[in-house]
Amino acid sequence: MHLLNTLYVNTQDSYMRLDNDTLRVMVDDETRLRVPLHHLQAVVCFGRVGISLPLMHRLAEEAVALVLLDENGRFKARLEGATAGNVLLRRAQHNQSMNPAFALDFARACVAGKVRNSRQVLLRGARDAKAASDAAALTRGAQDLAATLRALPDAQDLDVLRGLEGEAARQYFERQPMLVKADLRLDFSMDGRTRRPPRDRMNALLSFLYSMWMNDCRSALEAVGLDPQVGFLHVLRPGRAALALDLMEEFRPFADRLALSLVNRGQIGVDDFLVREGGGVSLTADARKAVVVAFQERKQEEVQHPVLAQSLALGLVPLVQARLMARAIRAEADVSGQVSGYLPFLVR
Template structure:
């Protein structure tokens, strides 16, 4: 299925080469570790130091298969692809929409609302599951604060106010997120707020890793829908920044948070799976990266009910659906953009 056919290469110092119509992955000893027919792929994502032959790069471009380069932390570095085939009329409408202050504010408001609702669901679920009454009360209070931020969104008269409400909600959310880690694992997986570039603790490192993968899938979905990933509404426009992909990803961040919590609480990711570098940076190790990628791919195949479409589909296809819904709004075929907020 679309968006489920991404190859993630996490093996350090591996090398990718072209064998006829097949991509072959070899390790440091030049032993073959994997073969994948090119017609099965939509994107190839490489973490850290991964080499690649020029013939394979040319073939990926010819086949329209995106090549994404991330650093060892999972932070985006570059994306290589062939000629972009967007819908010129849709992109023209998108340019006009970005210049329309009222349209931009409404779109940004809906994006933030989707994120806050999904974050609130994470906290409420945790409140229902915890056996500690004190922690339940704290989680409920944090969820109520997010609800208050949601109620304040309609009164936000500009993007700065809207971003302020989103930032305020995020601070309270990440403080409460620590309570969703099992007590016996909190010593090693506590966050002192959200940190990145680089992550300063294990949980932040894990979250950043998941966010990078969601970001890649959201950008692919936007391009598949014919939109320009650089032209966003909530995130400011900057050269080289996929602002619309960041916009779309906001409503999916809580899904990444839930999966990170699951892996930590089940012991599938432990404190020994991270490297703590000089200067305070924390990096997910190679073997653990593979396990995390597998868990991410498995989660994307789980069926969810889309509240707007009222039908079941794999979670990994939801960004594509949302990108198309956003395209309909940009074209004027839908009165508003409705984020993905299942109950």
């Protein structure tokens, strides 16, 4: 596997055009960037970014996804070429989505991956805490999430499972402020998870990072031929990429850890946010650029994959997980001849 680049175009009123086999980004008739098309997996545009029709056609031909987001990272549209993958895999996926037992087991694995990885964030925070009270509170939060993990096998339907996931998320975000340095908590406090719009700085930063992980998860599913709209944990709704949301659950703690690093290291500060009328909070243009750079750098970091038993770039893990999802949906046997369900990626 080769980790291709995602080009994030954040400069407002910029324009992209095709130049032979190269994508050219221009601002005020000045060329700012040239990128060979064969280096790209996706092009993500934030806000007011123009694009030529020849480039749109070429991106579709080269199977390079074009994603349009608003300035705050909220999804608007996506352009893709011909549908990839084996139609038999998609048919199996659609059939399995109507199999209650399979859907419950698959969704349970997604929730378990998210909760376990979130618990690791709290445990790491407890180890690094400067104050004993913070360490104790974070440890109690980790114990609460461990209790959720023990309860998952007894969830007999999706509604109960979703209730456990929601309660785990509430407990996790209740402890999240204790992961921020004490002198920064006043400016980066959060009263639970808020979105559309985010109501505080930390929520705005998390929403932006989640949107980028979401794009990578959706691209990974499409690369292996799965339908990102048909999931198991998330309720099916028109326009919702339910399977991409299912896959993304285990990666949310990676976004959380990056957000905390950016804040605690001072790479993102109080002045990097805008407070809009009505109380919505968003990142400034320069802050978005800084977050995108940090996100791309983090994706290059090597991690150990427990199923493959080898190290690979973090940015490749969604693709590996998408393939594991496809194997579970097909009910394929592993190397030992056993047929197992979906195995989420777990942080060590």
